[in-house]
Every structure is written in structure tokens, then in C-alpha cells.
Amino acid sequence: MSALAAPAEPLPGGAEQAAAAVVARRGAMLRRLPGKARVGAVILGLFILVAIIGPWIAPYDPSATIPSQALPTAPSASHLLGTTATGQDVLSQLLVGTRSTVVLGLLTGLIATLLSVVIGTSAGFLGGLSDEGLSLLANVFLILPALPLLVVILGYLPNTGELPTAIVLSALGWPWGARVIRAQTLSLRGRDFVAAARESGESNWRIIFFEILPNEIGLIAASFVGTVLYAILTSVALAFLGVSDLSTWSYGTMLYWAQSSNAVQLGAWWWYGPPGVFAALLGMSLVLLNFGLDELGNPRLRTAGPRKISRRSWRPADPTPVIRDDVVTMGDHRKDVPA
Amino acid sequence: MWFITRRLTFYVVAAWVAITVNFAIPRVMPGNAVNTMLAKFPQLQPSSLRALEAQFGTHAHGSLLSQYFTYLGNVLHGDLGVSVNQYPSKVTTVLAQTLPWTLILVGTATIISFVLGTLLGILAAWRRGGVLDRIMPGFTFLQATPYFFLALVVIQVFAVSWGLFPFGQGYSLGLSPGWNWSFISSAAYHSVLPAFTIVITSMAGWMLQMRNVMITTIAEDYVLVAQAKGLPTRRVMMTYAARNAILPNLAGFALSLGFVVAGALVMEIVFSYPGVGLTLYNAVTSDDFPMLQGIFLVISLSVLLACLIADIVYFFADPRTRTRGAD
Numbered sequence: 206m207s208a209l210a211a212p213a214e215p216l217p218g219g220a221e222q223a224a225a226a227v228v229a230r231r232g233a234m235l236r237r238l239p240g241k242a243r244v245g246a247v248i249l250g251l252f253i254l255v256a257i258i259g260p261w262i263a264p265y266d267p268s269a270t271i272p273s274q275a276l277p278t279a280p281s282a283s284h285l286l287g288t289t290a291t292g293q294d295v296l297s298q299l300l301v302g303t304r305s306t307v308v309l310g311l312l313t314g315l316i317a318t319l320l321s322v323v324i325g326t327s328a329g330f331l332g333g334l335s336d337e338g339l340s341l342l343a344n345v346f347l348i349l350p351a352l353p354l355l356v357v358i359l360g361y362l363p364n365t366g367e368l369p370t371a372i373v374l375s376a377l378g379w380p381w382g383a384r385v386i387r388a389q390t391l392s393l394r395g396r397d398f399v400a401a402a403r404e405s406g407e408s409n410w411r412i413i414f415f416e417i418l419p420n421e422i423g424l425i426a427a428s429f430v431g432t433v434l435y436a437i438l439t440s441v442a443l444a445f446l447g448v449s450d451l452s453t454w455s456y457g458t459m460l461y462w463a464q465s466s467n468a469v470q471l472g473a474w475w476w477y478g479p480p481g482v483f484a485a486l487l488g489m490s491l492v493l494l495n496f497g498l499d500e501l502g503n504p505r506l507r508t509a510g511p512r513k514i515s516r517r518s519w520r521p522a523d524p525t526p527v528i529r530d531d532v533v534t535m536g537d538h539r540k541d542v543p544a
Numbered sequence: 545m546w547f548i549t550r551r552l553t554f555y556v557v558a559a560w561v562a563i564t565v566n567f568a569i570p571r572v573m574p575g576n577a578v579n580t581m582l583a584k585f586p587q588l589q590p591s592s593l594r595a596l597e598a599q600f601g602t603h604a605h606g607s608l609l610s611q612y613f614t615y616l617g618n619v620l621h622g623d624l625g626v627s628v629n630q631y632p633s634k635v636t637t638v639l640a641q642t643l644p645w646t647l648i649l650v651g652t653a654t655i656i657s658f659v660l661g662t663l664l665g666i667l668a669a670w671r672r673g674g675v676l677d678r679i680m681p682g683f684t685f686l687q688a689t690p691y692f693f694l695a696l697v698v699i700q701v702f703a704v705s706w707g708l709f710p711f712g713q714g715y716s717l718g719l720s721p722g723w724n725w726s727f728i729s730s731a732a733y734h735s736v737l738p739a740f741t742i743v744i745t746s747m748a749g750w751m752l753q754m755r756n757v758m759i760t761t762i763a764e765d766y767v768l769v770a771q772a773k774g775l776p777t778r779r780v781m782m783t784y785a786a787r788n789a790i791l792p793n794l795a796g797f798a799l800s801l802g803f804v805v806a807g808a809l810v811m812e813i814v815f816s817y818p819g820v821g822l823t824l825y826n827a828v829t830s831d832d833f834p835m836l837q838g839i840f841l842v843i844s845l846s847v848l849l850a851c852l853i854a855d856i857v858y859f860f861a862d863p864r865t866r867t868r869g870a871d
Contacts, residue, residue, distance in 0.1 A: 241681060337550075345558045348851060349565070350843045352809050356828055357569060357836065434688065441690045442810055446825070460693060469700050481693030488688025493681065499756070 242497015248490035259300035287475035313436035316375035321382030329390025382428030562844035625834035635838035646819030665754025683748035798854030
């Protein structure tokens, strides 16, 4: 942080103050988040809440069947989202299944981001042969076709629970982030503050952790969010293909059972609809969050409506208007400018 | 030149890794092609069993290293072995039958999606804050939707409820593939729904990237100069701004063409489309290792080929890559 903070701040006694300043700054950042990102963050928060409390508020056991039933029943007062063909409650499956879907996504995001940060910063900072080697590794992993490879690997793993799946997904998901982080590290490495840190005798690892990484937080967050999205979409697709632990409930396994019991042909929209819509909402919250992170880093991307300047609608794409600016309101100056 | 040498090294290493992974998969995985054959044809004689072992390369004699070199030699000669599932068809024969389906359908859909998405991205950036720019987050909803779910909904609406389009298979039953009008029109008719789902799910990505790069380009001075000179808007938009902004999209496009074969997996399963993806899926579920290896090799090598094309296009389209090798 030392490079970012004002030079007067980092006194040994001012640690608490600095920490308070960081918390305050973080709060301000949340409020400053662009609208899209705020919507995304709220939706994601709701999903995490459901992931935590879902299994407790589920009205039925998601696997409990009604023996006499052979057809899915439409939503009713006792089953708010209807039932499956065997009488399982769809709402309960959804509430319980959110947990494993969210956990798998976050777990994969965590492992893959950790890998991409370690590899990206080492490659970018160390340079030379280690950079060549690590970049080559990332590029090779990048061209391996992920989904077919995952189907093959997970198809033969004896245990396809959350952790093994998350590890395999991370193993194929890290190179995207690693490339971006490497490029940023490469550019930061040449900055003055890094040179200053090196001159003052800081070790390589200290420079990476305390000088370079804090400047890449936005990038790392974006890569984390992107990886979580990839993990959720891929795991849902894998479960749909039947390459997953089908005895647990997740959006993917719900869709798998719906598809294999011909829910679409039976017109049971309440069965295949909710897991698909929930997965899409979860995915969209992540996309919106990434939009916001992008805009935070690059203010030019923010959507701004055309501004009215002097009775003429002006778009950012138009040439800089050589007309009176709303800020300039000094008396005589106005006459000199053609309106 | 340093740049070209480095890229070539990368392709050689990547191809070698792909082939080696391919070699390793059936040797690491439980299950074995000969046992699968035995389960299918229990009356096999021991002598024909040994012949099969030799053919499938399992329990082969000699060390792992010599097996590896035999495999490398076979791959270089275009010999990918014999399919277990469709015995005694060669893997290359099966691939030759299924690859065109995937290439034509998904390739066309990818091109349509790229052109449409890029154009919409240009417009969204140019008329910033306009209607298109504001509804763009809506497109990302389609992108974030699990693909097969969208496909199921599309099938439900267009094929089941309204009965506008057929679904399942690549052409009507009773027709035999050939260069005649009834077959081609039937195949085209069957491919409308799959192509539509691919286009709407992948378009948003192109659009977003094009918009974001384009917005940065629009702010450049040369665009301003072009406008100040009084050039027509369309010329400034297309020839000045978009032409420079399209580079990242172009690189992404070449890469995505490589993933055409791989990305078709889920689509072909949902639509039971007779392409490579469905063949791969069937190979996995029936332990057809030679087939699996063959498809995998084709996918990896096609991605590599696309990367190489992307590199070459980029090399000619962006003069900066030619000087970057120096530093």
C-alpha cells in the first residue's frame, strides 16, 4: 500500500488510522459502484443467502417421492413450484441445490484465481526464462478444449463430488486470468515505485505482495468473477450431460433429471424452468458485477446518455463541441464563442 | 526473427502436448477397449482377442516408451485406429462422416454471430447511451443462460408448441445424404433451430468486446480529425474507428473458429445432431477409446491451426506486432 498511500501516512503509530481509512475507502467504493454492478452484487448476495439458509427453509425433503404419482403436477398451494414426475418438490430441490451450485462456483473461482495470481505475477515479475516457460504452459492449457476434456476426465473419476470437480475445473480455468495478470505485472514492473522499492532493498516477494498485488486488485476481482461464471456454467452443463454426482441436488442435476424424464415433452415448465432461470440469474449477476468492475477501472466505458449542451444534443462520439460549456458561465467570455 | 521463432516453438510444443495427453488418456483411465469389445462380443476367440489388443494398442508388448513412439508414428501417418463402438470402421472414416455436419452448421452460426455481434457493438459504441447501448445488459442475460436450457426452451416453443421447425437429427428420416435438393433443403431446415440458439447465446460476447474497444478508439485524435475534415459519418465510423477497434475481435474470432468443433458438444446432444460432439459423447459413454482419442486429437489440432491463422492475420493486420518482437 505504501506506494498508494499519501507519503505522510505510513507512520508506525498510525496503523489503526490507516486501517480505518482503508475500511472507509472500501465503504465509499461500494457506494461508488456503477448501478449495474450494484444490481449484480445484490442478486449475488441473495443467492449466497439462499445457499446458506436454503436447506433449512426447504419445505420438503428434495428427494422424498410420492409413490402413487407418475406425472409431474403443476404448482399449487402445497407445492409452490409443483412437483417432478415422482412427486419430489421442485422448490425444495431448488433451495437445496443452490448451495452446491454456489459452493462449486466460488470454490473453483478461489482455486483458479489463486493459481492465476501466483503464475501470472511470477511470470510477469521474474521475466526471462521463467516467463517464457510459464507463458507457454498457460497458452498450452488455453488451447486444450475444456468441455470435452472435462467430460473425459470427470467421466472416469470415481468420485465426482464438489471438491474433485472444482479442482479439475480450476486446473483448466486458470490460464485466462494468468495471462491478464501477467500482462499487468509486466507493465507495473517498470514503474517508478517498484524501482524505488527495489532500491530500498525490499525482497522480490515483498515487492510482489505489497507493491504489485494491491495495484492489481481490480483485475484479480474481475478474473475471480469471470472464473466463477465459467465454473457455474460448465458445472451445470456437465451435470446436464450426466457427468456429475447425480445423487446430490444442484441446478445441473435438476435439469438432468427433468430432461431424462421428458419434462419438456410433457410441458412441465415448472420443472425445467426454475433451475434454468436461477442459473441464468446467477450468471447474469456475475456478468453485471464484472461490467461494473470494468467500468470502475476504465471510466470511459460507462454508459452516459447524450448531454444537452446549448440546445443541441451532444454525444461523446461527436467531435468536441466548440460551444459554450455549462461550466463556463463567465460574463463576457460567452460572446466570443460561436453558439 | 525472434517473434516468429517463439510462436513456432509454441505451436510445436503445444501440438506435442496435445498428442501426448491423447496418448495418456486411455492409459490413465480405468476401463479398456478390449474389455469393452469382450462385453459386446462374448464369443471372441483368444487369437482374435490378441489381434484386437494389437489393434487397439492396449496391453501392447514392449515398454510404455516404445508404445509411445509407435503411437507417434501412427498419428504422423494419419492412422488413428479402429472404433470399438462402430467396429470395424476406422476412426478416420467415422470422423470424415461426422466432421462436415459440425463444421458447416457451427461454422456458419459462428460467422453469423460474429458479424452481427460486431456490427451491433459498433453501433452501440457510436450511438453511446442510445437504445442499443442501454439494452445491452439484456443480451448478457442470454449469454449467462446455460446453453442447453435456452435450447430446451427454444425447442419447446418453436418445435413442440408451434411446430414450426423440426428438431432432432440432421435431416428427415427416409432421405439419404447426397447432393440433391431434397436432402440439402431438409438439412438446412433442420439446422435453423440449432444455429439460432448458437447465434443468440454467443452474440453478446462479440458485441460487448467490440463496444468496449470501439469506445476507446472513438476518443482517439485521428477520429476527431476525420470528423473535423467533414468526412461522412459512416466512413468515419467504419473506416477510421471500427477498422482499428476490430483487432481484438478478429483475434478472438480466429480462436473461436478453433473451438467450433469442441463447442458443439452440448448443442449436438440436445438436438441429437449427427456431428462430432455427439460422436464424442457416445464414445465417452461407451468406452470407445480409439474414437475418443481421434476426436480429441482433431479438436486440439484444429484449435492450434486456428491460433496459427489468428497469429498470421494479426501479423499482417496490426503492424505493431511486427515491431514488438524487437523489444
